[in-house]
Amino acid sequence: MSLLVVLLILYIIWDVNYFIRCIFTVLAGRLFQGKRKVTDTTTIYGLCTSQDVDIFLRHMNNARYLRELDFARFHFYALTNLYELVRQRGGGAVQGASSVRYRRTIPIFHPYKIQTKLVWWDDKAIYLEQQFITLADGFVRAVALSKQCITKCNVSELLKTYPEAAKRPEMPADLKLWLDAIEVSSQKLRKDK
Numbered sequence: 175m176s177l178l179v180v181l182l183i184l185y186i187i188w189d190v191n192y193f194i195r196c197i198f199t200v201l202a203g204r205l206f207q208g209k210r211k212v213t214d215t216t217t218i219y220g221l222c223t224s225q226d227v228d229i230f231l232r233h234m235n236n237a238r239y240l241r242e243l244d245f246a247r248f249h250f251y252a253l254t255n256l257y258e259l260v261r262q263r264g265g266g267a268v269q270g271a272s273s274v275r276y277r278r279t280i281p282i283f284h285p286y287k288i289q290t291k292l293v294w295w296d297d298k299a300i301y302l303e304q305q306f307i308t309l310a311d312g313f314v315r316a317v318a319l320s321k322q323c324i325t326k327c328n329v330s331e332l333l334k335t336y337p338e339a340a341k342r343p344e345m346p347a348d349l350k351l352w353l354d355a356i357e358v359s360s361q362k363l364r365k366d367k
Contacts, residue, residue, distance in 0.1 A: 210250075212254045256300075271321040285309045291304075
């Protein structure tokens with residue numbers, strides 16, 4: 175009985191579902207999918223359940239999109255072996271910025287997929303584009319840009335270990351505008367000090 179109480183307390187204090195889903199996503203990717211090139215698009219699948227919806231119980235809550243993007247990034251890191259290489263060099267990865275553009279809601283009980291693609295990188299970060307696509311109609315419901323800051327590693331040097339990433343692609347126009355907006359915000363915050 176005491177073990178059950180401890181488990182219940184842990185379930186209340188920590189978001190156990192999040193950790194279970196992280197482990198499941200990474201293990202399922204490694205066990206049932208082959209390795210991917212760092213320039214490949216990776217895909218995970220989801221279903222908008224009653225735990226994902228907004229207060230009106232009709233469609234996915236905005237905060238859930240960000241949570242689902244985490245799982246898709248973990249999956250990307252696992253299949254491309256990128257995180258392993260970062261860890262071997264003593265580094266880590268942290269979310270530096272993200273921007274989500276919602277185009278249409280994902281209704282409750284609708285299946286969807288999230289496609290993740292590395293679109294650009296510099297010496298300090300990788301930039302991912304992630305799309306939520308509903309399976310019934312193939313419509314892109316939301317698009318996210320993510321800046322993943324890689325610590326204690328030179329990202330350009332790290333990516334040269336992947337033959338397919340020997341040459342960095344041209345920066346997408348929407349990414350450039352987004353990074354410019356981030357820089358404007360940073361300058362403003364620096365002036366406030």
